[in-house]
Amino acid sequence: MGQPATVEQAIAAVSQRLQEAGVALGQGTLRPRDEAAWLVLWSLHMPLDSDDEALSTTLSAPQWDRVLGSLERRIESRMPMAYLSGEAWLQGVPFHVDPRAIIPRSLIAEVLAEGLLDEFIPNDQADVLDLCTGNGSLAVLCAMAWPQARVDGLDLSTDALAVADMNVRRHGLQDRIHLQASDGLAHASGPYDLIVCNPPYVNADSMAQLPPEFRHEPDLALAGGPDGMNFIRPLLTQAASFLHPHGALVLEIGHEFEHFVRAFPRLSGWWLPSSAGDEQVVLITRDALLESRP
Numbered sequence: 299m300g301q302p303a304t305v306e307q308a309i310a311a312v313s314q315r316l317q318e319a320g321v322a323l324g325q326g327t328l329r330p331r332d333e334a335a336w337l338v339l340w341s342l343h344m345p346l347d348s349d350d351e352a353l354s355t356t357l358s359a360p361q362w363d364r365v366l367g368s369l370e371r372r373i374e375s376r377m378p379m380a381y382l383s384g385e386a387w388l389q390g391v392p393f394h395v396d397p398r399a400i401i402p403r404s405l406i407a408e409v410l411a412e413g414l415l416d417e418f419i420p421n422d423q424a425d426v427l428d429l430c431t432g433n434g435s436l437a438v439l440c441a442m443a444w445p446q447a448r449v450d451g452l453d454l455s456t457d458a459l460a461v462a463d464m465n466v467r468r469h470g471l472q473d474r475i476h477l478q479a480s481d482g483l484a485h486a487s488g489p490y491d492l493i494v495c496n497p498p499y500v501n502a503d504s505m506a507q508l509p510p511e512f513r514h515e516p517d518l519a520l521a522g523g524p525d526g527m528n529f530i531r532p533l534l535t536q537a538a539s540f541l542h543p544h545g546a547l548v549l550e551i552g553h554e555f556e557h558f559v560r561a562f563p564r565l566s567g568w569w570l571p572s573s574a575g576d577e578q579v580v581l582i583t584r585d586a587l588l589e590s591r592p
């Protein structure tokens with residue numbers, strides 16, 4: 299690769315090289331150009347929201363060497379950019395990330411930002427549970443969205459909870475977010491006004507075909523058993539007992555819609571729209587959870 303003249307041209311060259319190398323996206327970016335911009339700007343210590351003027355600046359030989367070094371690492375190791383750089387953003391909010399926890403990208407963040415869950419949150423005081431909190435991003439976004447809320451963040455992985463703790467402190471929310479190790483709802487207190495949950499839901503066939511980038515993330519964060527429903531089955535039986543009468547569970551199921559409706563044919567939920575489609579995030583009221591119990 300010859301040395302490009304400007305930062306913008308470097309981004310274009312890196313984008314093409316990433317595509318030729320067949321790197322997988324979906325862990326913070328969806329387009330090669332965005333992944334390339336992240337790689338180049340991070341390598342040059344430039345802000346990710348650099349404007350056109352900054353992008354048209356001349357690239358020096360040592361700068362290009364730095365970019366090439368990062369590019370080689372990205373391609374050889376298949377390490378996602380978020381792990382290489384140690385940072386990821388969700389709804390514009392920065393989070394520390396490292397391979398102890400999955401990279402933040404939950405669609406529940408979009409639903410939150412749209413205000414679709416506000417009606418479940420009382421004005422004076424609210425209790426929210428982020429079950430499977432992982433990196434803590436949803437707990438942080440809930441606490442930011444609803445200043446009157448106390449948020450519990452539960453996860454089975456103490457490694458992930460250590461990352462969540464860094465993010466809670468980074469955003470100064472340790473007074474309102476309580477992190478706790480828990481297998482499912484075992485150590486949940488409640489009752490909650492809202493439970494949000496982005497659980498491990500990837501079915502076994504899909505797990506077997508995961509691109510190498512995703513294998514850098516903890517298996518525990520992804521693998522949901524044969525049909526992806528291993529975590530969700532007991533959750534749907536137990537969740538009502540942890541909700542106020544007006545409460546609801548918001549659950550992300552990714553691409554597992556067919557497995558979900560096959561596993562829970564009697565359950566009625568509201569499918570919430572997101573950028574990934576209308577069948578990936580479902581809201582289930584406490585009443586609906588009770589009615590679907592066997």
Ligand SMILES: C[S@@+](CC[C@H](N)C(=O)[O-])C[C@H]1O[C@@H](n2cnc3c(N)ncnc32)[C@H](O)[C@@H]1O
Nearest residue numbers: 402404430431432453454455481482496498519
């Ligand atoms: C898909 S990740 C979600 C992380 C984070 N909420 C997010 O959206 O980025 C799923 C999380 O569930 C956790 N987990 C897996 N099995 C669990 C269990 N039995 N009880 C509690 N948490 C579990 C994993 O450690 C992982 O952090």
